[in-house]
Amino acid sequence: MRLKNKTALITGAAQGQGEAVAKRFSKENCNLILVDKNIKKLQEVNDSINQNGGSSVCYQVDVTNHNNVKNLFDKIKSGFDNINILYNNAGVYDLNDAPTGELEIKKFDKIVEINLKGVFLFCHYFIPILIQNKNSVILNVGSVASYAGDMNAHAYAASKGSMLAFTRSIANYYGKYGLRANVICPGFIDTPMVETFMNDMNIKNQIINSTMLGRFGTPDDVASLALFLASDEASFITGSNYVVDGGLIK
Amino acid sequence: MRLENKVSIVTGASKGIGKTIAEMFAIHGSKVSICSRSSSEKEGTKVVEEIVEKGGEAIYTTADVSNYDDVEKLVKNTLDQWGCIDILVNNAGIGMLKSIENTSTNEWKNIMENNVESIFNCTKIVIPHMRKNGGGSIINLASVASYVGFADDAAYCASKGGVLMLTRQTALDYSKENIRVNAICPGFIETPELIHYLSQTENPALEREKVIAYHPIGRIGSTEEVANVALFFASDESSFVTGADLAVDGGLLTKP
Numbered sequence: 001m002r003l004k005n006k007t008a009l010i011t012g013a014a015q016g017q018g019e020a021v022a023k024r025f026s027k028e029n030c031n032l033i034l035v036d037k038n039i040k041k042l043q044e045v046n047d048s049i050n051q052n053g054g055s056s057v058c059y060q061v062d063v064t065n066h067n068n069v070k071n072l073f074d075k076i077k078s079g080f081d082n083i084n085i086l087y088n089n090a091g092v093y094d095l096n097d098a099p100t101g102e103l104e105i106k107k108f109d110k111i112v113e114i115n116l117k118g119v120f121l122f123c124h125y126f127i128p129i130l131i132q133n134k135n136s137v138i139l140n141v142g143s144v145a146s147y148a149g150d151m152n153a154h155a156y157a158a159s160k161g162s163m164l165a166f167t168r169s170i171a172n173y174y175g176k177y178g179l180r181a182n183v184i185c186p187g188f189i190d191t192p193m194v195e196t197f198m199n200d201m202n203i204k205n206q207i208i209n210s211t212m213l214g215r216f217g218t219p220d221d222v223a224s225l226a227l228f229l230a231s232d233e234a235s236f237i238t239g240s241n242y243v244v245d246g247g248l249i250k
Numbered sequence: 251m252r253l254e255n256k257v258s259i260v261t262g263a264s265k266g267i268g269k270t271i272a273e274m275f276a277i278h279g280s281k282v283s284i285c286s287r288s289s290s291e292k293e294g295t296k297v298v299e300e301i302v303e304k305g306g307e308a309i310y311t312t313a314d315v316s317n318y319d320d321v322e323k324l325v326k327n328t329l330d331q332w333g334c335i336d337i338l339v340n341n342a343g344i345g346m347l348k349s350i351e352n353t354s355t356n357e358w359k360n361i362m363e364n365n366v367e368s369i370f371n372c373t374k375i376v377i378p379h380m381r382k383n384g385g386g387s388i389i390n391l392a393s394v395a396s397y398v399g400f401a402d403d404a405a406y407c408a409s410k411g412g413v414l415m416l417t418r419q420t421a422l423d424y425s426k427e428n429i430r431v432n433a434i435c436p437g438f439i440e441t442p443e444l445i446h447y448l449s450q451t452e453n454p455a456l457e458r459e460k461v462i463a464y465h466p467i468g469r470i471g472s473t474e475e476v477a478n479v480a481l482f483f484a485s486d487e488s489s490f491v492t493g494a495d496l497a498v499d500g501g502l503l504t505k506p
Contacts, residue, residue, distance in 0.1 A: 212426075235475055237479075
């Protein structure tokens with residue numbers, strides 16, 4: 001039981017990586033607070049966890065909406081004064097993202113709002129709770145696009161690149177409070193977010209051939225790394241970023 | 251039991267990080283083949299005895315891993331005992347605090363042989379056996395000195411930079427055979443080497459404070475905290491991770 005007596009707040013938990021992480025954490029005895037914009041799907045994940053002996057509550061939250069996040073904080077701050085893990089999974093890869101010259105300003109704003117401002121809002125509100133406990137941890141989700149340039153999705157790359165510097169800053173400042181902060185950088189993971197790639201055999205094969213291990217990752221591959229970094233096993237790990245990308249060939 | 255029935259080689263396991271990795275792997279069900287050079291044979295044998303006392307399986311070989319023939323002996327002993335190798339932890343290594351001008355050619359060669367050529371030897375000899383076994387996990391001990399320079403530490407920093415690149419390169423060549431290769435990059439860890447280093451300084455207590463201040467988390471790491479990373483890389487939990495490096499440094503690298 002690697003997360004016994006811990007409580008995790010996970011955003012974007014209705015599907016894909018967020019869902020896999022929630023279920024994995026639950027298996028390790030972690031209490032869960034799940035949030036997502038899509039409350040119907042989130043409720044299903046929440047029910048399934050509780051039916052399997054887990055302990056989970058869920059709330060509808062749009063991570064870009066300041067009032068939503070503040071309301072969530074007001075609602076749960078008294079009931080859950082022992083949140084140890086904040087997993088900022090909510091994020092978007094937008095098919096209308098584009099090279100900078102052609103990218104609509106509105107689209108850029110929207111992507112950065114979800115991928116960066118959403119993460120900031122959750123850190124801003126929940127760090128005061130996290131630092132009440134020793135050994136708390138923030139896990140942010142970057143991408144292999146945090147390192148390499150992206151041919152097409154410039155807003156996505158900018159927002160995911162920002163996770164590295166933002167997270168390092170949190171780690172640097174809040175280390176003295178015993179708060180750790182790290183970034184998980186997945187490669188191509190088989191989730192609804194990359195469905196379009198999966199359906200195009202050409203793109204799919206291209207991606208598979210670009211990984212050393214010759215496959216897409218599974219949400220569970222990400223969950224394994226998340227579990228390690230969230231647990232006390234990673235108690236000396238902070239300010240770092242870790243790829244789970246099957247060895248992306250440069 | 252995250253490594254049940256796996257066979258691991260851990261080099262330089264008579265003390266410090268290597269010793270803790272060997273002990274932790276044994277607790278998680280791995281059979282462990284450890285080695286150290288003859289000068290620490292007694293300590294190495296004791297590590298094995300303690301693992302066996304606790305119900306684990308372990309063997310010891312006297313081997314200087316910078317010596318190719320010694321590594322062949324280490325691998326042969328492991329295969330004679332258990333017939334296969336699943337995990338190789340290239341932990342053995344040495345440090346030296348000298349600027350490039352103050353480093354003699356022999357000292358330079360000595361660091362390179364112990365920190366880089368040792369990994370070349372072990373990896374080269376073990377890979378055919380991992381291939382036969384359908385895959386494996388190789389874990390190299392690099393350092394935060396793989397990313398940033400430290401004062402008066404020329405040969406060591408160069409060697410650890412080399413370990414990181416060798417890790418990435420080996421991962422590329424052998425991923426198709428299901429052999430994963432990853433690096434662990436520790437910050438300052440509470441090891442006999444660190445304690446020895448501090449004791450040599452003018453004011454050990456002050457020097458310790460300085461070392462602690464490198465880490466935003468406000469302390470020096472434990473060998474268990476490094477071994478936890480090795481356990482993650484060794485287990486199937488990291489099956490989509492190769493060519494990667496994982497810092498375990500209390501935030502040292504976040505400093506400007």
